[in-house]
Amino acid sequence: MQDSFMLRAIDLSIENVANGGGPFAALVVRDDDIIASGVNRVTATNDPTAHAEIVAIREACAKLQTFQLEGCDIYTTCEPCPMCLGAIYWARAARVFYANTREDAREIGFDDDFIYQEIATPLNRRAIPMIPLLRDQALRAFRLWRTKPDKLPY
Secondary structure (H helix, E strand, C coil): CHHHHHHHHHHHHHHHHHCCCCCCEEEEEECCEEEEEEECCHHHHCCCCCCHHHHHHHHHHHHHCCCCCCCCEEEEEECCCHHHHHHHHHHCCCEEEEEECHHHHHHCCCCCHHHHHHHHCCHHHCCCCCCCCCHHHHHHHHHHHHHCCCCCCC
């Protein structure tokens, strides 16, 4: 069954390229049912966050009316980039199956190694300056959250 889900994701990625999109697709699957699918929509929507995994996660969460995908597997045609990996962890997916590697993606011009390197770089040495500002004022929201009795943790 796992192969059939990945083959479906691969077919979607090929269709997306034929339709002018990027070569990436993803599925969210639970109990052998496809809950959602997504293809890379970055250029189609002018949204740099519209990676296939993000699109699929958003659709799955909307359908399931939850912000966590516990018990769901993600099938993606490429090893997730740092943004998608973060989203997968936040969504609490059970497993990730991937086809192409990030090295394969690099060979066709999708190189996210610099992001992995930036994550490990101290804030004051990153390529995009990270400048602290008004932390004391912003901590008020965190203090409110900490003491909020009816919060929904995530």
